[in-house]
Amino acid sequence: xxxxxxxxxxxxxxxxxxxxxxxxxxxxxxxxxxxxxxxxxxxxxxxxxxxxxxxxxxxxxxxxxxxxxxxxxxxxxxxxxxxxxxxxxxxxxxxxxxxxxxxxxxxxxxxxxxxxxxxxxxxxxxxxxxxxxxxxxxxxxxxxxxxxxxxxxxxxxxxxxxxxxxxxxxxxxxxxxxxxxxxxxxxxxxxxxxxxxxxxxxxxxxxxxxxxxxxxxxxxxxxxxxxxxxxxxxxxxxxxxxxxxxxxxxxxxxxxxxxxxxxxxxxxxxxxxxxxxxxxxxxxxxxxxxxxxx
Amino acid sequence: xxxxxxxxxxxxxxxxxxxxxxxxxxxxxxxxxxxxxxxxxxxxxxxxxxxxxxxxxxxxxxxxxxxxxxxxxxxxxxxxxxxxxxxxxxxxxxxxxxxxxxxxxxxxxxxxxxxxxxxxxxxxxxxxxxxxxxxxxxxxxxxxxxxxxxxxxxxxxxxxxxxxxxxxxxxxxxxxxxxxxxxxxxxxxxxxxxxxxxxxxxxxxxxxxxxxxxxxxxxxxxxxxxxxxxxxxxxxxxxxxxxxxxxxxxxxxxxxxxxxxxxxxxxxxxxxxxxxxxxxxxxxxxxxxxxxxxxxxxxxxxxxxxxxxxxxxxxxxxxxxxxxxxxxxxxxxxxxxx
Numbered sequence: 001x002x003x004x005x006x007x008x009x010x011x012x013x014x015x016x017x018x019x020x021x022x023x024x025x026x027x028x029x030x031x032x033x034x035x036x037x038x039x040x041x042x043x044x045x046x047x048x049x050x051x052x053x054x055x056x057x058x059x060x061x062x063x064x065x066x067x068x069x070x071x072x073x074x075x076x077x078x079x080x081x082x083x084x085x086x087x088x089x090x091x092x093x094x095x096x097x098x099x100x101x102x103x104x105x106x107x108x109x110x111x112x113x114x115x116x117x118x119x120x121x122x123x124x125x126x127x128x129x130x131x132x133x134x135x136x137x138x139x140x141x142x143x144x145x146x147x148x149x150x151x152x153x154x155x156x157x158x159x160x161x162x163x164x165x166x167x168x169x170x171x172x173x174x175x176x177x178x179x180x181x182x183x184x185x186x187x188x189x190x191x192x193x194x195x196x197x198x199x200x201x202x203x204x205x206x207x208x209x210x211x212x213x214x215x216x217x218x219x220x221x222x223x224x225x226x227x228x229x230x231x232x233x234x235x236x237x238x239x240x241x242x243x244x245x246x247x248x249x250x251x252x253x254x255x256x257x258x259x260x261x262x263x264x265x266x267x268x269x270x271x272x273x274x275x276x277x278x279x280x281x282x283x284x285x286x287x288x289x290x291x292x293x294x
Numbered sequence: 295x296x297x298x299x300x301x302x303x304x305x306x307x308x309x310x311x312x313x314x315x316x317x318x319x320x321x322x323x324x325x326x327x328x329x330x331x332x333x334x335x336x337x338x339x340x341x342x343x344x345x346x347x348x349x350x351x352x353x354x355x356x357x358x359x360x361x362x363x364x365x366x367x368x369x370x371x372x373x374x375x376x377x378x379x380x381x382x383x384x385x386x387x388x389x390x391x392x393x394x395x396x397x398x399x400x401x402x403x404x405x406x407x408x409x410x411x412x413x414x415x416x417x418x419x420x421x422x423x424x425x426x427x428x429x430x431x432x433x434x435x436x437x438x439x440x441x442x443x444x445x446x447x448x449x450x451x452x453x454x455x456x457x458x459x460x461x462x463x464x465x466x467x468x469x470x471x472x473x474x475x476x477x478x479x480x481x482x483x484x485x486x487x488x489x490x491x492x493x494x495x496x497x498x499x500x501x502x503x504x505x506x507x508x509x510x511x512x513x514x515x516x517x518x519x520x521x522x523x524x525x526x527x528x529x530x531x532x533x534x535x536x537x538x539x540x541x542x543x544x545x546x547x548x549x550x551x552x553x554x555x556x557x558x559x560x561x562x563x564x565x566x567x568x569x570x571x572x573x574x575x576x577x578x579x580x581x582x583x584x585x586x587x588x589x590x591x592x593x594x595x596x597x598x599x600x601x602x603x604x605x606x607x608x609x610x611x612x613x614x615x616x617x618x619x620x621x622x623x624x625x626x627x628x629x630x631x632x
Contacts, residue, residue, distance in 0.1 A: 255447065
């Protein structure tokens with residue numbers, strides 16, 4: 001979509017940027033939709049204390065299990081707590097979980113992949129076999145086992161998810177580093193006597209992170225789902241923390257009679273993960289060189 | 295081929311040893327020690343010392359590790375703290391239920407996902423394609439427990455067509471019990487000619503299988519579609535089309551064959567997701583398999599049981615991936631030459 005016609009006056013820098021942005025938005029409607037949705041969710045989470053009509057943990061037994069009405073748009077749960085307020089506050093928990101788990105997984109995986117891909121040889125073999133072992137567990141089972149060993153609770157569940165995910169990042173990083181390592185500029189830096197540390201941090205790392213970022217944006221949603229599942233089976237968040245998976249779990253015994261207690265937290269998870277996945281897909285299309293959209 | 299199989303088996307044993315090491319490390323990282331769990335509240339110092347000796351915890355870690363491996367090799371997975379029975383016995387009793395669920399889900403995921411992916415790729419931007427793509431985006435965002443509970447609400451709560459939980463009607467097990475040969479109720483009831491029990495088993499299987507199929511179908515459809523799109527733009531496909539080879543033959547015999555290897559990889563990975571997803575699904579549907587057993591054992595602090603079940607599930611996943619690797623050789627003649 002570049003403007004090549006020289007008979008037209010050359011657009012200014014900002015104008016051409018605006019045209020590019022518009023063209024991008026036109027080609028990536030789903031990405032724009034996802035990004036807007038995500039933005040709305042982030043704003044709702046940020047302003048939850050002002051937007052929530054009730055205290056999320058305020059128990060009013062006289063108002064338990066009220067179906068959605070004008071007083072309680074999403075109804076109330078078995079303790080008479082307002083579900084809308086809890087869904088709004090729950091967005092904070094889920095966003096924090098997604099960001100923290102993905103970042104910790106990257107912080108573990110990226111250095112390992114960097115060392116493995118750059119130095120090769122025994123270090124590489126050892127680290128990659130190590131990651132093979134981690135990946136030999138069915139997904140979700142390793143985080144479950146690790147959380148069981150560390151003790152249930154959201155912090156441990158998040159750590160368990162990050163540790164179980166990090167081998168993926170290590171592998172992807174390694175692959176990218178192996179490609180970058182043989183580039184001329186790396187050889188040149190080495191022949192000039194630049195130290196390994198400097199080459200790794202200044203030259204290899206910035207040129208090899210794109211695939212990891214793409215993977216991270218794709219995993220973000222899965223992380224939120226997995227953490228909600230862990231909370232649901234009793235390994236993650238604990239009361240009084242407000243978390244969507246936990247909300248669904250605690251309302252399980254009466255969901256057949258009061259489906260809204262489960263429906264709204266579930267819908268919230270779905271919308272957030274959908275938004276995040278659409279953004280992740282869009283980012284991959286833009287950043288992934290194989291897709292050639294860049 | 296024989297050399298390749300040997301190599302792969304050796305690799306699998308190595309990884310299995312790694313898996314054992316992780317489960318060992320986890321079982322020693324317990325917050326409340328197994329001793330406390332065994333003895334309950336306020337044990338005396340003598341009781342603690344005696345229990346440590348019984349559990350072998352008074353020995354140095356490397357010795358404990360060697361004993362752990364040695365015991366496992368002899369089929370000793372420890373004793374369940376909750377039931378007091380050998381973990382191996384508890385696990386074997388439940389393994390059939392989990393496999394029946396996951397294999398059946400796998401079957402439907404492949405039978406539905408692959409053709410939808412192929413049709414989607416062959417008719418890009420058609421109604422089918424757009425529906426499949428929207429469905430796969432939505433499917434990947436759905437929390438498995440909400441889907442399961444939603445299905446329970448509709449098919450049990452509203453329509454009352456299917457049972458809420460369990461594997462078979464309790465009355466059938468009392469009135470007309472059948473012999474458990476394979477541990478797969480569909481097969482066992484058929485072998486026994488007990489059609490009432492078969493029908494009950496089918497009805498109980500429907501919702502859990504449907505849940506697992508819906509959450510994993512998205513991935514298989516999406517990947518099949520993407521690979522088919524790539525293959526369909528290849529020269530040899532265009533040549534085949536221009537020679538007038540019928541479309542279904544081009545799609546299913548030429549193009550699909552070229553996507554077999556990545557597809558097999560996906561099937562292997564999907565099996566892992568099914569086994570992981572089964573933990574949550576079994577918990578919700580009160581399915582008497584390994585997944586539900588893991589969750590229940592965690593709640594009861596029954597650590598030997600958790601690790602035993604984890605080990606069996608990881609081994610199953612590894613074995614499936616080994617089979618997938620071996621199948622590569624059948625579908626790709628180039629690998630046989632190397």
